[in-house]
Structures are given as structure tokens and as C-alpha cells.
Amino acid sequence: MAGSAHYREAHPLVFVITHWINLICMIMLAFSGFYIHYPFFDGFMGVARGMHFVAMYVILINLTFRIIAAFFVKTAVDLGSREVDTDIKNWLPQEKNRHQFFETVKYYLFLRKEAVISAKYGSLQKIAYLATVPLTYLMAYTGFAIYGPTMNWGFFAGGVDMVGGPMNMRIIHYFMMWVFIVFTMIHAYLANVYNFSPSKIIFAWKETEH
Amino acid sequence: MAQEAHGAIYDLLAVRGVSRRDFLKYCSYVAAMLGLSEAAAPQIAAAVEKGAKLKPALWINGGSCTGCTESMAQVDSPDVATVVLEILSINAFETIMAAAGHDAEKNIADTVAAGGYLLIYEGSVMTGEDGNTLLVNGHKGTDILEEVAAGADAILAVGACAVDGGWVYAHPNPAKAIGVQSFLDTVNIKTPVVNLPCCPTSPEWIVAMVVQWLLVAEDDPATFLAKTKLRTRTYRDTVTGRDVTLNYPEYVIGSTIHDNCPRRGHFENGHFVTEFGSEEEAKGYCLYKVGCKGPQTFTQCPITRWNRSVSWCVQSGAPCIGCGGLNWVDNNTPFFKRLSSMQMGDTLGNVQPGSVAAVVGGVAAAALVAHGLGMKAAGRIGPDGPPVETAKAYDRKRMAKKGGDK
Ligand code: SF4
Numbered sequence: 125m126a127g128s129a130h131y132r133e134a135h136p137l138v139f140v141i142t143h144w145i146n147l148i149c150m151i152m153l154a155f156s157g158f159y160i161h162y163p164f165f166d167g168f169m170g171v172a173r174g175m176h177f178v179a180m181y182v183i184l185i186n187l188t189f190r191i192i193a194a195f196f197v198k199t200a201v202d203l204g205s206r207e208v209d210t211d212i213k214n215w216l217p218q219e220k221n222r223h224q225f226f227e228t229v230k231y232y233l234f235l236r237k238e239a240v241i242s243a244k245y246g247s248l249q250k251i252a253y254l255a256t257v258p259l260t261y262l263m264a265y266t267g268f269a270i271y272g273p274t275m276n277w278g279f280f281a282g283g284v285d286m287v288g289g290p291m292n293m294r295i296i297h298y299f300m301m302w303v304f305i306v307f308t309m310i311h312a313y314l315a316n317v318y319n320f321s322p323s324k325i326i327f328a329w330k331e332t333e334h
Numbered sequence: 335m336a337q338e339a340h341g342a343i344y345d346l347l348a349v350r351g352v353s354r355r356d357f358l359k360y361c362s363y364v365a366a367m368l369g370l371s372e373a374a375a376p377q378i379a380a381a382v383e384k385g386a387k388l389k390p391a392l393w394i395n396g397g398s399c400t401g402c403t404e405s406m407a408q409v410d411s412p413d414v415a416t417v418v419l420e421i422l423s424i425n426a427f428e429t430i431m432a433a434a435g436h437d438a439e440k441n442i443a444d445t446v447a448a449g450g451y452l453l454i455y456e457g458s459v460m461t462g463e464d465g466n467t468l469l470v471n472g473h474k475g476t477d478i479l480e481e482v483a484a485g486a487d488a489i490l491a492v493g494a495c496a497v498d499g500g501w502v503y504a505h506p507n508p509a510k511a512i513g514v515q516s517f518l519d520t521v522n523i524k525t526p527v528v529n530l531p532c533c534p535t536s537p538e539w540i541v542a543m544v545v546q547w548l549l550v551a552e553d554d555p556a557t558f559l560a561k562t563k564l565r566t567r568t569y570r571d572t573v574t575g576r577d578v579t580l581n582y583p584e585y586v587i588g589s590t591i592h593d594n595c596p597r598r599g600h601f602e603n604g605h606f607v608t609e610f611g612s613e614e615e616a617k618g619y620c621l622y623k624v625g626c627k628g629p630q631t632f633t634q635c636p637i638t639r640w641n642r643s644v645s646w647c648v649q650s651g652a653p654c655i656g657c658g659g660l661n662w663v664d665n666n667t668p669f670f671k672r673l674s675s676m677q678m679g680d681t682l683g684n685v686q687p688g689s690v691a692a693v694v695g696g697v698a699a700a701a702l703v704a705h706g707l708g709m710k711a712a713g714r715i716g717p718d719g720p721p722v723e724t725a726k727a728y729d730r731k732r733m734a735k736k737g738g739d740k
């Protein structure tokens with residue numbers, strides 16, 4: 125947020141890297157996914173599918189690593205602070221986030237003037253960042269359910285039956301991509317709405333004083 | 335139907351112009367479908383030979399277009415498949431039998447009374463208006479099915495309609511058509527059912543299952559399901575509101591059309607037909623972009639093929655329309671679009687998922703731009719940012735209540 129410094133403690137190098145991997149994989153997945161959905165130029169299907177599967181495995185490994193790392197890596201406890209604590213504590217809701225959800229919503233809807241007190245991340249941010257974890261795994265599930273090598277596994281075939289067939293699963297997979305696209309839009313917007321310091325630290329690992 | 339005594343099968347075949355060698359070749363082909371080794375071919379030949387005139391069968395039509403009968407009958411050029419079916423003692427086959435009226439009904443009643451028969455059921459079960467949506471000579475179709483199903487050793491539900499109601503089941507389904515298994519579940523009849531998908535179904539699959547039944551029926555018809563390589567799929571029947579589990583031969587639904595398609599190479603290479611009548615179409619490119627549902631359809635069409643294995647949908651130039659799937663019409667229309675449309679009620683009609691997504695994405699982008707302008711207008715975007723509260727609203731309120739000051 126404007127006004128607070130952005131130090132490396134907020135995003136240690138390992139998370140700068142996992143964030144980069146996420147971003148690259150997401151772009152590759154969305155692009156190749158769009159292509160597989162409807163090939164808008166010729167000659168790329170084999171590459172698109174290969175890209176989709178590689179990026180899918182990488183992002184799943186990356187996400188799993190990121191979750192495990194949250195229990196070992198220390199990150200800053202607050203905006204503009206160099207004081208650190210185990211990352212998972214800063215990722216999960218904290219005392220500072222209590223009772224702040226509706227206030228945060230009100231702030232963003234211009235129903236209140238002052239910004240709200242928050243921890244390193246605000247209530248909305250935490251909900252979004254936590255939701256991406258099950259969402260990514262669910263996305264992978266819907267993908268595996270329509271992926272040749274795995275679609276006949278009982279675990280996936282059962283899900284296909286539950287949603288009423290492979291076509292519906294495909295449509296769910298397609299819509300879930302839009303959930304990620306909209307998430308990314310909102311995420312990029314809110315992170316950088318005051319200034320680009322958050323981007324500087326997360327992409328270039330460059331500290332700023334405001 | 336042929337009336338020769340059993341054992342005379344090779345004469346019968348000879349009359350039809352089918353050599354013994356052709357017949358054995360066909361038997362090994364059937365063996366492959368049943369998941370048996372080629373070594374089982376003589377055993378199959380023997381079962382077919384012995385089964386002739388011994389095992390009675392009924393072919394009953396429900397709410398159907400008799401397309402499966404058409405697919406099956408091929409009376410003007412009989413081949414091994416029709417001969418195999420002819421040697422079954424089919425006591426009633428509404429569309430093509432000579433008997434009619436009272437005689438036909440008596441044939442059915444006699445067969446049911448004697449028991450130990452195979453029921454081949456074509457068409458949907460129309461349950462609407464308390465079963466009055468399908469009446470045969472004053473009898474409800476549902477009553478007829480109940481009667482013939484309860485006494486049967488096994489049932490082959492042939493064609494998409496018999497599987498889950500097929501196109502008759504498609505929205506809005508005023509006849510309340512359902513599949514055989516779903517209906518039997520509601521009336522608690524436990525006769526084993528094997529489903530053969532597609533609209534129409536493939537004669538070869540019927541023959542394979544008839545042969546399988548002949549093979550097991552010799553010892554114990556009750557083991558029909560246990561001895562057949564099956565795969566199950568479950569769906570929620572929107573008419574009965576129940577979950578229905580269907581048995582299919584594994585051979586038939588084991589893999590997708592896409593995985594066995596001869597155009598798959600073009601698919602991977604990214605060579606697509608975008609328009610019918612184009613140069614790409616003449617080159618035999620992949621039909622994915624003109625709505626091919628091969629990737630979502632689990633049937634063996636590219637391998638079994640149709641019309642005596644001459645060709646099949648994609649080979650003949652048409653995208654697969656997914657008739658081998660469940661609820662296949664609703665799930666695959668429009669046939670020439672990549673994804674099916676979503677039925678969004680009367681006002682919105684049928685909408686393509688892509689249009690919905692574009693609206694959602696567009697609204698989100700517009701909202702963010704508007705929000706950004708709002709943030710700027712509210713003066714929140716400056717070097718210092720917006721003012722931050724000194725205490726949480728919740729705490730302030732609570733303090734105010736406790737302390738009494740406003
Ligand atoms: S024509 Fe259909 S089934 Fe064949 S490769 Fe193309 S999409 Fe797949």
C-alpha cells in the first residue's frame with residue numbers, strides 16, 4: 125500500500141521465484157488452453173497440448189512446494205516491516221484481520237473513507253490467496269478428468285459422471301480458467317493500485333521506501 | 335426367421351454366401367470385442383451353432399424410431415451378423431416379423447411364460463402421462479416392458495434411447511422418456527442389463543453380446559454380468575431423480591473416439607477443417623473446429639465402424655455428434671460447435687460458454703477500470719495513499735457501547 129515501504133522480507137527470494145513460476149505457468153496454461161479450446165491458427169495443437177501438460181505439472185509441483193515452504197520460510201509480519209515470522213502465519217487469517225472483512229469491502233466500495241487496519245495481507249487478500257490453493261487443485265482435477273491418460277481412473281471418471289459427462293467437465297474446466305483470469309486481473313489491479321512498488325519487490329526483488 | 339434345426343448353421347451360411355472361413359474370422363472378431371483371445375473363436379462358433387433355435391429371444395420396441403432395427407436388419411444383403419441373429423430364435427421382432435396382431439402378442443406371451451429368454455429392447459421407456467405416452471394395442475409400453483423384463487434371463491438395451499432415453503430424453507422431454515435400467519430400478523426388477531450405446535447402435539456390438547450370452551447361457555445365465563467384461567457409468571436421471579448405474583461392455587466404451595480416430599494425426603499437427611466445402615475438408619483434416627465431439631465420446635466407432643465396417647461418421651467426413659454419450663443431444667448440441675450450449679431457461683435460451691465467459695471477463699475488466707477511476711477521484715492515490723484508521727471500526731463501536739460516549 126502507498127505509504128509503507130516494501131522490503132525483501134515481505135517476499136523472500138524463494139517466493140519471488142515461485143511467484144514467477146506461477147505467472148509463467150499461468151500464462152502458458154491460459155494461452156495453450158485457449159488454443160486447445162479453439163485452435164485460432166494452424167499447426168500448433170501438438171505444441172499447445174504439450175505446453176499445457178508441462179505447465180500443469182510444473183504449477184502443481186510449484187504450488188505444493190510453495191505450501192510446504194510456507195511452514196519453513198519466514199516472511200515479514202506487516203507492511204513495511206523487517207520483522208519476520210513463519211510465512212504460514214502471515215498467510216492464514218490473523219488477529220489483525222478479525223472483524224475487518226466487511227470494513228474492507230466497504231472501503232473498496234467507497235462506503236468508508238479510511239483504509240482499514242490489516243496484517244501483511246488484508247481480509248480480502250487472504251481469502252483470495254487461500255482460495256487459489258483449492259481452486260488450483262480443483263482445476264487440476266477437472267483437467268485430469270478430461271486428460272487421456274487419467275480420464276478412465278475411477279477417481280476422475282466418478283467426477284465426470286457426477287457433473288453429467290465429459291462435455292460438462294470440459295465446460296467447467298473452461299469456466300474455471302476464467303475464474304483464474306478474473307482473479308489475476310483483480311489481483312494485479314489491487315496490488316498495484318497505489319503504486320508499482322509491490323510489483324518491483326515481487327518481480328525484481330527491488331526494495332522501495334514507499 | 336430361418337427355421338432350420340440347429341447344427342445346420344454352415345448350410346445356412348452357405349445359402350447366404352458366407353464361407354466357413356468367413357464365419358470363423360467373424361467369430362474371432364467377436365472374440366476380440368468380448369475381450370477374449372482369438373483362440374476362443376471355435377468356442378464361439380460352437381456356441382452360436384448350438385444356440386441356434388435353442389435360445390429364445392424377444393426384440394421389443396419402446397419409444398424409438400426403429401433406427402437400431404434399420405441398422406441391424408440390412409435385409410437386402412445379409413452378412414454374418416444377420417445370420418448369427420437369425421439363428422437365434424427371435425420369437426418377436428415387431429418391426430420385421432411376419433406375425434401381427436393377436437399372433438404376435440401370443441408369441442410374446444408364450445415366450446414370457448416359458449422363460450429363459452434374452453430380451454433385446456430398443457427405444458426409450460416413455461413414462462409420461464402415467465405411461466400413456468406409448469400405447470401398443472391398448473397396453474402401456476411400460477407395462478409391456480415390466481412383463482417381458484421380469485421373466486428375461488438378461489436384457490440388452492440397444493441404442494441410446496434404451497440406454498438413458500436418448501434423444502427422446504432431451505430437454506424438454508414431455509414424454510418423460512427414460513432408459514431401460516432407470517425404469518427397471520424404479521419398478522425394482524433386477525434382471526441384468528447390458529447397455530449398447532449410439533444412435534443407432536452398432537449391429538456388431540449386439541452380435542458380440544448375443545454371442546456372449548450364448549456362451550454363458552449354456553451353463554448359467556445368471557453369470558452373464560459376472561462373466562462379461564464390463565465398465566459402469568453413473569448418471570442422475572432427471573425424470574426419476576435417481577442415480578442410475580449402467581453396465582456397458584468394456585470393449586465398447588473403453589476409450590474415446592478421438593484416441594482411435596484416423597484423423598488424430600491431423601489434430602496433433604494442427605490441421606483443421608474450419609469450413610465445410612473447403613480445401614482442408616477435401617484433404618481429410620481433423621473436424622475438431624467444426625464441432626467434432628470425438629474427444630468427449632467414449633465409443634469404439636472408429637474400430638468397429640458401421641455398415642459392415644465400411645466406414646464411420648468421421649471417415650465419411652462428418653464430425654462425431656457424440657451419440658454414444660449419455661444425455662447425448664443436450665450434451666452435444668449445437669453439433670457443429672466445439673462446446674455444447676448451456677440451457678439457460680426461456681428468456682436467455684441456449685448460450686455458448688464462450689459468450690458467457692466473454693461477458694464475465696468484460697464486466698470484470700470494466701469494473702476494475704471504473705474502480706480505478708473512483709480511487710483516483712476519491713483522492714486515495716497519492717504519494718501517501720489514503721488515511722488509515724487508527725482503530726478497527728469494530729473496536730471503536732464496542733468501546734463506544736461500553737464507555738457510553740458517542
Ligand atoms: S476428427 Fe474428431 S475424433 Fe478425429 S481427431 Fe479430429 S477431433 Fe478427434
Ligand code: SF4
Nearest residue numbers: 635647654655657658
Ligand atoms: S462416431 Fe460419434 S456420432 Fe458417429 S456413431 Fe459414433 S458416437 Fe455417434
